[in-house]
Each structure stands twice: as C-alpha cells, then as structure tokens.
Amino acid sequence: MNSFIRSHLHHWEAYVPGKQPKDLKIAPHHRIIKLNTNESPFILSEVSDRLQTLARSRSFHLNRYPDPSAEHLRATAGNILNIPQDHLVFANGSDEIISAIFRAYLGAGDSITLPSPTYGAYAVYSRLYNIKIEELELAADFLLSEENLTGTIGKVVFLPNPHAPSGNALAAKTLLSIIKKFPQKLFVIDEAYIDFNIKETLITEIANHPNLIILRTLSKAAALAGLRVGYAISRPDHIQILRKVLDPYNLNMIAQDLATLPFIHHKKIALLVQKIIAIRDKVTAELTTLGFKTIPSKTNFILTSPQNFTLHPKWTKLRLEKTTPPKNTTDTTNSLPKSLPSSKAQAQLLYSLLTEHQILVRYFPTPRLAPYLRITIGTERDMKRVITVLRSLQKAPKHQ
Numbered sequence: 546m547n548s549f550i551r552s553h554l555h556h557w558e559a560y561v562p563g564k565q566p567k568d569l570k571i572a573p574h575h576r577i578i579k580l581n582t583n584e585s586p587f588i589l590s591e592v593s594d595r596l597q598t599l600a601r602s603r604s605f606h607l608n609r610y611p612d613p614s615a616e617h618l619r620a621t622a623g624n625i626l627n628i629p630q631d632h633l634v635f636a637n638g639s640d641e642i643i644s645a646i647f648r649a650y651l652g653a654g655d656s657i658t659l660p661s662p663t664y665g666a667y668a669v670y671s672r673l674y675n676i677k678i679e680e681l682e683l684a685a686d687f688l689l690s691e692e693n694l695t696g697t698i699g700k701v702v703f704l705p706n707p708h709a710p711s712g713n714a715l716a717a718k719t720l721l722s723i724i725k726k727f728p729q730k731l732f733v734i735d736e737a738y739i740d741f742n743i744k745e746t747l748i749t750e751i752a753n754h755p756n757l758i759i760l761r762t763l764s765k766a767a768a769l770a771g772l773r774v775g776y777a778i779s780r781p782d783h784i785q786i787l788r789k790v791l792d793p794y795n796l797n798m799i800a801q802d803l804a805t806l807p808f809i810h811h812k813k814i815a816l817l818v819q820k821i822i823a824i825r826d827k828v829t830a831e832l833t834t835l836g837f838k839t840i841p842s843k844t845n846f847i848l849t850s851p852q853n854f855t856l857h858p859k860w861t862k863l864r865l866e867k868t869t870p871p872k873n874t875t876d877t878t879n880s881l882p883k884s885l886p887s888s889k890a891q892a893q894l895l896y897s898l899l900t901e902h903q904i905l906v907r908y909f910p911t912p913r914l915a916p917y918l919r920i921t922i923g924t925e926r927d928m929k930r931v932i933t934v935l936r937s938l939q940k941a942p943k944h945q
C-alpha cells in the first residue's frame with residue numbers, strides 16, 4: 546500500500562461513470578446506441594459552426610489565460626435567465642460546483658443530508674472530503690416529503706429536482722415549504738434536468754432565500770456534455786465564496802465561448818426538449834404494453850422495471866450457461882428455469898442482453914434500484930430499436 550496517499554483514500558470509491566462505447570469490444574462499424582448517461586441525442590449545429598469560426602479567428606488567443614470571471618458568459622446567461630451577473634458562477638460541469646460546495650461550507654464534524662437513492666457524486670465527494678452523510682429514505686415513488694425530514698439533518702441538504710435517478714419531480718411549492726422550514730440548513734437544489742419541467746424551477750426564489758443554491762448544467766437539455774459546463778445560481782455572498790474556492794482559471798476559453806450558444810439559442814433548445822418529451826412519453830407507453838412499470842418521468846430518462854415483462858426462458862438459460870460453465874460435463878439436463886426470475890434478476894439480465902445488442906443503458910446493483918433499468922431518451926430511431934430488441938427477447942433466441 547502506498548503510504549504517501551491519505552489513508553482514507555485507499556478505500557475511497559470514485560464515481561463510476563456509465564460504460565463508454567470503447568469499453569464494448571465490438572467491431573467499429575456496429576452502431577452503438579448510448580442511453581446510459583442522460584446526454585442529449587441531438588447536436589446543435591450552431592456549436593460546430595462556431596467552432597469552425599473560432600478555429601479561423603485571429604482574435605481568439607489561446608496563448609492567453611481565459612477570463613477568470615467568465616464575464617461574457619455570465620452576461621449572456623444572465624440576460625436570458627433574467628438573473629443579475631453576480632448571482633451566477635460557471636464551472637467545469639455542475640460536478641465541479643458540487644465539489645466546491647464541500648470546500649466552501651463543510652468541515653470536520655459537519656454532515657450532509659441526501660435522499661436515498663440519489664445522484665452518486667454527492668456521496669462520492671462527501672467521502673472524499675470526509676463528511677458524514679445522513680440519508681433520507683425515499684418512499685416508493687422516490688419523492689421526498691416534509692414528513693421524511695425528521696431526525697438529524699445535515700448542514701447542507703442536496704436535493705436534485707427533478708430527482709435522479711428516478712425522474713420523478715416535486716412541485717416548486719413543496720420544495721419551498723421544506724426550504725422555509727429549515728432556515729439554518731443550506732439547500733442545494735440540483736436542477737440538472739429542470740429544462741424538462743421548467744415551470745417548477747426555483748430560480749425566481751433566489752432573492753427570498755439566503756439558504757438556497759441552485760445548480761444547473763449544460764450537459765443534458767443543452768446538448769453540451771462534452772464541453773463540461775455547469776453553473777450555480779444564488780445570492781452574491783454564496784457566489785463569491787464558490788468563485789473563491791474554484792480554481793482561478795477553471796473554465797477554458799473555448800468552453801466560455803461555446804457555452805453562450807445554448808443561452809442564445811434557447812428557443813431551439815426548448816424545441817429539442819419538447820421533442821425528447823414526446824419520444825419519452827411514446828416509449829413509456831410502449832414499455833407499459835411490454836410489461837414494464839415506469840416511474841413517471843419529468844426528465845430525459847426513465848427508470849423502468851420489467852415487473853411483468855416475459856423474457857423468453859431460453860434467454861435466461863443461455864445466460865446462465867454462459868456465466869456458469871457446467872461443473873459436470875457429462876450432465877445432459879436441458880431443462881428451462883423452473884420459475885420466472887425476479888424483476889431484480891430480470892433487470893440485470895436485460896441490462897446484459899441489451900449491451901450484447903449494442904444498446905447501453907444503466908443498471909445500478911443497489912437493493913433499491915436493482916429491479917430497474919435507467920434508460921436515457923435517445924432519438925426516435927434509437928428508442929424504436931430498444932423496443933424491437935425487447936420484443937425479440939420475448940421470443941426464443943434464433944441462434945443457439
């Protein structure tokens with residue numbers, strides 16, 4: 546064991562991202578459908594156009610450091626969001642702001658409160674910074690209610706709304722009543738998916754609540770996950786301390802420039818959001834007819850369980866044979882599994898079978914989430930393929 550490393554980091558588990566297409570050892574000509582990290586399936590043509598313009602520009606000086614205050618980006622965003630510039634700070638994804646929140650507000654002896662289950666990065670950083678977690682067990686629909694908030698509540702409460710990874714959402718007024726009830730606690734409301742449920746945003750409430758920080762990202766609806774840009778909206782005292790604990794030149798010049806585009810073209814983003822919502826609702830209905838139970842989603846993904854989905858038993862048998870080679874090679878039993886697998890086993894099996902069909906979705910092997918698959922909404926064509934593959938798994942395999 547390397548004794549230079551801080552001892553608690555030897556067992557620290559870093560964030561486990563969804564599989565990347567390169568992790569699948571398949572021929573490059575195969576089309577991989579990537580539905581495992583809640584990215585947008587769409588590409589903004591304005592972004593590629595701007596990249597080409599920047600490449601040719603003589604006034605874009607990459608030999609210089611970027612503007613540490615990202616003033617132009619904050620002005621552009623503030624204009625569209627109707628928020629003063631000093632209420633905004635930008636970073637490399639909202640993950641970088643989550644990490645900054647730990648540095649700015651949490652020290653020895655402090656704890657944070659998280660709904661359980663929730664987005665993994667909050668717990669990853671809390672273990673990195675040695676901060677205790679108080680968990681709030683969510684009800685069957687994965688929603689938090691005021692009644693959940695009993696017992697010890699940490700100094701900072703992280704709440705994604707809409708909730709990840711279920712997609713369910715609380716009404717703004719429910720959240721506000723929770724925030725008002727605990728004025729001594731700092732609420733970080735993570736609005737990563739709010740574009741899909743925009744009427745429930747809390748950004749208009751910032752001025753009224755000194756204990757509120759809102760997180761946003763350009764990685765989801767804004768279709769810029771590769772750029773790594775997220776931001777916080779809060780009162781200037783919070784913004785100043787976050788700016789102070791972030792690296793001085795955190796956001797590079799290209800990111801500062803391109804990140805203005807989803808704000809400038811916000812009407813186009815809103816249309817893409819509507820398109821994704823329509824595809825989501827259609828695929829949810831199709832999954833219901835196949836026997837899946839889906840948590841009502843207000844995001845660009847769904848959490849769905851194959852509760853009454855009938856996977857053909859031969860797929861289960863084939864898989865068992867693949868993963869557990871027969872100990873006794875003279876054993877010629879050829880019987881199919883006697884009972885249907887539980888939705889937990891079934892979800893895991895479907896995850897592997899979809900992966901084999903070059904469809905990447907997310908499976909979380911935790912007690913609460915194991916009966917589900919989390920599927921990002923892709924293009925209409927992608928989702929048609931998902932349904933076709935699932936239908937084919939209800940029939941016996943063609944080649945054995």
Ligand SMILES: Cc1ncc(COP(=O)(O)O)c(C=O)c1O
Pocket residue numbers: 582583637638639640641664705709735737761762763764770773774775
């Ligand atoms: C709830 C939630 N918050 C934050 C993030 C991170 O976003 P970013 O790409 O801006 O770091 C994610 C990404 O999946 C998320 O689901």
